[in-house]
Amino acid sequence: MRYSTIVLLTADKQIIQAAHEVLVAENDCRLITCESEREAFGVLADVDCELLICSDDMLEDPSDNLLINSRIKYPSIPRILIASEVSTKASPELASRAAAFMYLIKPIRATQLEIVVKRALEISELSKRHRLLSRELKLSIDDNIFQTTKSEDIKSPWSRFEKLIYVSPKMDELCALARQAAATEIPILIQGETGTGKELMARAVHYNSSRKNSPLHVQNCGGFPDDVLHSELFGHVEGAYAGALSSRLGLFRASDGGTIFLDEISEVSPAFQVSLLRFLQEGEVKPLGSDKTLFSDVRVIAASNRPLEKLVKQGKFRQDLYYRLKGFQLDxxxxxxxxxxxPALATHFLERTSEVSGRHILGIAMDALKRLSRHNYPGNVRELQMEINRCVAVAGDDSYILTRHLSQSIANIDLDEEAPADFEVDGATLKEMVESLEKHLVSKALERHRWNQKRAADQLGLSRVGIANKIKRYKLKEI
Ligand SMILES: Nc1ncnc2c1ncn2[C@@H]1O[C@H](COP(=O)(O)OP(=O)(O)OP(=O)(O)O)[C@@H](O)[C@H]1O
Ligand SMILES: [Mg+2]
Structure with missing residues (x-):
């Protein structure tokens, strides 16, 4: 139960207090409270949640609501329904339709809540293990076509930072830094090519910060004229410009106490950069057409797919603003x-897509997975996700995703291409020849394991320090 993430949809202060008492204070759970179904839907899309608790008075439509829809979209998250009265017939019906784990009636006692939550989490953990074991069993039965040469790629559960899935040491390091950044109030700059997961990262940071129960607002800064962007972020007063019939609060004030995600920050004009700088320095918000200066306490996370440092050097982005934004820089x-x-991402997307679309695809055949792992992905993770979605659409139920289901450019990847080229030993003396062979073997092992030094070291029977020394000695570099 410790560190489990629980989403609670209620406006009932007594329930919120009881949940804080037993779930947060006594059991170190992460509790995210929501006051509308819409907000709760957003949270479920962004966080790696383990339990959903809803008050029935927060569900607007008895036949189409969060509880029912989350059963379809997130079947592995158990649901608890809290009903207002014993006499209402609608709630037991809803609980049964949404396959709720438990149906509780107000008033809720803290101890009762604790017991039910514990049981729900235990059962959810058991069914998670059951799913994993079934998959392992299926993989071992179908070994002939789905043999996992490196079984740890598929079987071991991947690491997650909310909805970000990864196994690579690079992402591991980055997510560790992101977790540290989340615990502070410092602005964060997230950089990366399109489709690398910048928005996913921003959302993960927000829900791991102390602002998780306050709103996260997103503003795309690209392609808007200054006055529109100004009005969106800083608000405006009635009559500020032709067509401003009523006043507008603006996202900076609407996000007071929360987080704002400024996407495509590199696209803002020099004049707007000044307004942003003032906001970052002083928290100052001056609505368009107003002479009053207001203040707001907002954590800023910005993202860019063009490296800001380069733009600063070219004089296209203010250096002072760049330094303000990159309290933490996550590339x-x-x-x-x-x-x-x-492999981890492809398997994850396959499971998600099959679950949501109700399709039954057995897995990804080894040849197809190998090809997927050799593509260079100009569209990054988004491209891989689309590829898997497409494969699920074209593969038949109860079959594997095979090479012929992949798009042409990936299906055409030649798996033999990396077959070791003939190697000629270099050097005049035996020592030089042995060294040239050693350099070649170390470099090949590193290439084979895509510069995962630990795996390459394991293959060669070296320690991590041992391989690091060889890399240094032979001046090997990742290309
Ligand atoms: N590590 C990951 N694990 C799971 N899904 C991921 C990961 N990285 C990206 N995705 C998925 O890839 C898609 C693109 O991610 P996202 O929108 O966060 O990228 P982005 O960097 O903001 O892209 P852009 O610059 O085009 O806006 C999303 O559907 C997201 O869920
Ligand atoms: Mg984005």
Whole structure:
């Protein structure tokens, strides 16, 4: 139960207090409270949640609501329904339709809540293990076509930072830094090519920060004229410009106490950069057409797919603003530089897509997976996700995703291409020849394991320090 993430949809202060008492204070759970179904839907999409608790008075439509829809979209998250009265017939019906784990009636006692939550989490953990074991069993039965040469790629559960899935050391390091950044109030700059997961990262940071129960607002800064962007972020007063019929609060004030995600920050004009700088320095918000200066306490996370440092050097982005934004800088590597994430991501997307679309695909055949792991993904993780979605659409039920289901460019990848080229030993003396062979073997092992030094070291029977020394000695570099 410790560190479990629980989403609670209620406006009932007594329930919120009881939940804080037993779940947060006594059991170290992460509790995210929501006051509308819409907000709760957003949270479920962003966080790695383990339990959903809803008050029935928060569910607007008895036949189409969060509880029923989450059963379809997130079947592995158990649901608890809290009903207002014993006499209402609608709630037991709803509980049964949504396959709720438990149906509780107000008033809720803290101890009762604790027991039910514990049981729900235990059962959810058991069914998670059951799913994993079934998959392992299926993999071992179908070994002839789905043989996992490196079984740890598929079987071991991957690491997650909310909805970000990864196994690569690069992402591991980055997510560790992101967790540290989340615990502070410092602005964060997330950089990376398109589709690398910048928005996913921003959302993960917000829900791991102390602001998780306050709103996260997203503003795309690209392609808007200054006055529109100003009005969106800083608000405006009535009559500020032709067509401003009523006043507007603006996202900076609407996000007071929460987080704002400024996407495509590199696209803002020099004049707007000044307004942003003032906001970051002083928290100052001056609505368009107003002479009053207001203040707001908002954590800023910005993202860019163009490196800001370069733009600063070219004089296209203010240096002072760049330094303000990059309290923490998180550079997400392109997928081609962490291809070891591909099997985990592909398997995850396959499971998600099959679950949501109700399709039954058995898995990804080894040949297809190998090809997927050699592609260079200019569209990064988004491209891989689309590829898997497409494969699920074209593969038949109860079959594997095979090479012929992949798009042409990936299906055409030649798996033999990397077959070891003939190697000629170099050097005049035996020592030089042995060294040239050693350099070749170390370099090949590193290439084979995509510069995962631990795996290459394991293959060669070296320690991590041992391989690091060889890399240094032979001046080997990742290409
Ligand atoms: N590590 C990951 N694990 C799971 N899904 C991921 C991961 N990285 C990216 N995705 C998925 O890939 C898609 C693109 O991610 P996201 O929108 O966060 O990228 P982005 O960097 O903001 O892209 P853009 O620059 O084009 O806006 C999303 O559907 C997201 O869920
Ligand atoms: Mg984005």
């Amino acid at each position: 997400i590597p392109p997928l081609r530089q962490r291809l070891e994430d591909v």
